[in-house]
Amino acid sequence: MTVVFTPLASHADTWHKGTPTALRGNWKSNAKTESTASGKEIVYYTLSFSKTAVGNSATINGKTLQFRLHAVDYQKISKQTYLIRTLFTDNQNGILTVKQTGKKKIVVGNGTNNTDKESYYKMDK
Numbered sequence: 001m002t003v004v005f006t007p008l009a010s011h012a013d014t015w016h017k018g019t020p021t022a023l024r025g026n027w028k029s030n031a032k033t034e035s036t037a038s039g040k041e042i043v044y045y046t047l048s049f050s051k052t053a054v055g056n057s058a059t060i061n062g063k064t065l066q067f068r069l070h071a072v073d074y075q076k077i078s079k080q081t082y083l084i085r086t087l088f089t090d091n092q093n094g095i096l097t098v099k100q101t102g103k104k105k106i107v108v109g110n111g112t113n114n115t116d117k118e119s120y121y122k123m124d125k
Contacts, residue, residue, distance in 0.1 A: 015073040019049045020082055022100055027120035047108065047120055054084060054096075083112060 031044040041061050048055040057066035075083045080100040097114040099107045104122040109115055 014075050015085060016075070017073055018051050019054060019072055019084065020074055020076070022080070023049045023082065023084075023098060023106065024051065025049060026123040027106055028123050029118050029120050045118070045120075046123070049084075054086060 025048075027047045027049075029045045031042050033040050034043050035041075043058060043060050046057045046059070048057075052072060054072050055067060057064050059065075073085045075085070077083055077097075082098045084096040084098055086094050095111050097109040097112065101107055106120050107117050108120055109117040
């Protein structure tokens with residue numbers, strides 16, 4: 001799963017700066033084999049939540065491509081479920097839906113419709 005931030009209009013008065021404390025840290029998806037034009041590759045994804053940013057990366061056959069996105073805000077939409085918003089350089093908002101299902105597991109989906117869900121597991125420091 002590639003994390004794609006979906007554009008969305010939202011109500012500015014319900015958003016809080018930064019990320020929720022419960023989500024902070026590094027999270028990793030399970031590795032899986034994906035078919036590509038160059039053959040089969042082992043892929044896993046990571047999300048890193050800090051106080052002010054969320055970063056994502058993809059590791060493909062041991063090589064990591066990393067991206068850092070800033071200007072992170074969040075909105076709590078239900079118990080342990082959050083919308084995470086970041087601002088792209090072209091001034092479009094990107095949204096992730098993140099549900100914490102345990103201390104060591106989150107389920108992440110794209111946009112407010114929560115599509116393309118993927119589980120991530122807390123990485124040890």
